[in-house]
Amino acid sequence: MLDPHLLGRLDFVHQSPVSMPLPAGLNALGLFDVRDTALYVPGNVDPHEPTPLVVLFHGGGGSAAKILPMLQQHAEQRGFLLLVPQSVFPTWDIVIGGNGPDRERLDAALVEVASRFRLDPAHLVFAGHSDGGSYALSLGLTNGHLVSHVVASSAGFMSVHIQAGAPRVFISHGRADEQIPIDRSGRAHSARLREAGYDVTYVEYDGPHAYQPAVVAQAVDFFLI
Numbered sequence: 001m002l003d004p005h006l007l008g009r010l011d012f013v014h015q016s017p018v019s020m021p022l023p024a025g026l027n028a029l030g031l032f033d034v035r036d037t038a039l040y041v042p043g044n045v046d047p048h049e050p051t052p053l054v055v056l057f058h059g060g061g062g063s064a065a066k067i068l069p070m071l072q073q074h075a076e077q078r079g080f081l082l083l084v085p086q087s088v089f090p091t092w093d094i095v096i097g098g099n100g101p102d103r104e105r106l107d108a109a110l111v112e113v114a115s116r117f118r119l120d121p122a123h124l125v126f127a128g129h130s131d132g133g134s135y136a137l138s139l140g141l142t143n144g145h146l147v148s149h150v151v152a153s154s155a156g157f158m159s160v161h162i163q164a165g166a167p168r169v170f171i172s173h174g175r176a177d178e179q180i181p182i183d184r185s186g187r188a189h190s191a192r193l194r195e196a197g198y199d200v201t202y203v204e205y206d207g208p209h210a211y212q213p214a215v216v217a218q219a220v221d222f223f224l225i
Contacts, residue, residue: 021047052123057132
């Protein structure tokens with residue numbers, strides 16, 4: 001039997017906090033010497049109350065600093081924790097050759113956050129743009145027993161070999177996207193998932209391969225309901 005970790009299955013389980021919470025603002029978790037994971041903590045979070053957590057994956061060649069503006073202001077205004085991992089290589093392992101170090105680092109980061117804040121199991125969200133959207137879709141559907149919502153912006157593909165649970169899915173894509181044409185990505189992904197029985201919200205917009213703030217705001221409303 002194939003190791004489920006190689007298929008993208010996470011080991012993380014929810015737990016009660018045992019360590020001091022991190023302060024408000026952007027915190028490096030200090031787990032990795034290179035391309036560490038960051039956690040944005042809004043000023044109004046009570047670490048003892050169940051709090052939504054959004055994991056935001058950057059695009060190919062990206063970083064935490066580049067993708068953070070997509071959701072940072074929303075995290076502050078709406079009161080959710082924002083975890084921003086960084087791929088070991090220029091893009092996520094699943095794009096290059098399969099689940100490996102990025103999945104392992106994500107597991108470690110989730111454990112670290114859960115040790116400091118009481119997380120809301122009904123609002124554990126995987127989100128991302130471009131390659132990050134593909135990663136969010138792939139790992140989110142693979143770990144639907146943990147992930148409640150998936151938000152994929154301009155995602156190119158889904159790589160799902162084992163499925164669990166039924167996370168709600170929000171997919172958005174620009175009609176003028178020349179990098180990842182909409183017909184073989186956003187439209188195809190949403191249709192496949194609906195056929196498989198997933199609850200899918202699909203949004204098209206007039207724009208290129210870039211997320212749009214108005215659509216991001218719509219996605220935030222989607223996963224905080």
